[in-house]
Amino acid sequence: MVTKKDYFLVSIIGILFGLLALPILKNIKLFSGGISAGKAALIVFAVFVFANFALWVASLLAKWIPVLLQIAKFAAIGALNTFLDLGVLNILILFTGAAVGYQYTLFKGISFAVATVNSYFWNKHWTFGSQDSANAKEFAQFFAVSVIGLGFNLGAASLVVNYFGAPSGISPELWANIGAVSATLVSLVWNFVGYKVVVFKKKEII
DSSP states (O other): OOOHHHHHHHHHHHHHHHHHHHHHHHHHTOSTTOOOHHHHHHHHHHHHHHHHHHHHHHHHHTTTOTHHHHHHHHHHHHHHHHHHHHHHHHHHHHHHOOOSHHHHHHHHHHHHHHHHHHHHHHIIIIISOOOSOOOHHHHHHHHHHHHHHHHHHHHHHHIIIIIIOOOTTOOHHHHHHHHHHHHHHHHHHHHHHHIIIIITGGGOOO
């Protein structure tokens, strides 16, 4: 059953998602004329509406398949984490102008760490509905899974960006984001399995 709290939380996710998309869009120069205040507001509003609509659809489908509501929450948090990761990365790139080399690896580590901590609290208290405060054992398990995931994430991102390098015609900023997305896909599989089987094993999705 979807509550007002669920819609409130998914609205926060939608707004944050839209705001975090702005530095990413600026860096990859998707809009040739830049992003005006009007465009920025429209992007944030569109994501806000879509997030609420997606949750509403999930709530309807959950009448027949209850697990879909929890999966929808997990997906919403996953989307937020991805854009939090990319958003922090692009903000650091914008402030420093560094999109390659050891700075990129450092920035990617920072952005991934921020997104991982965010993922823990959202999934623990919203997706899996845990009302317990974080305990040492659970956090240690979470930390262990996340550190290994960080290794996969940094390795994949650095391999794409620093080893292969940007192909002709693709800017370093765009390629930095391609590398980050590739890394996210790699670490996503590991993190999902680790969180499901180890950290949140008593509150499984299925």
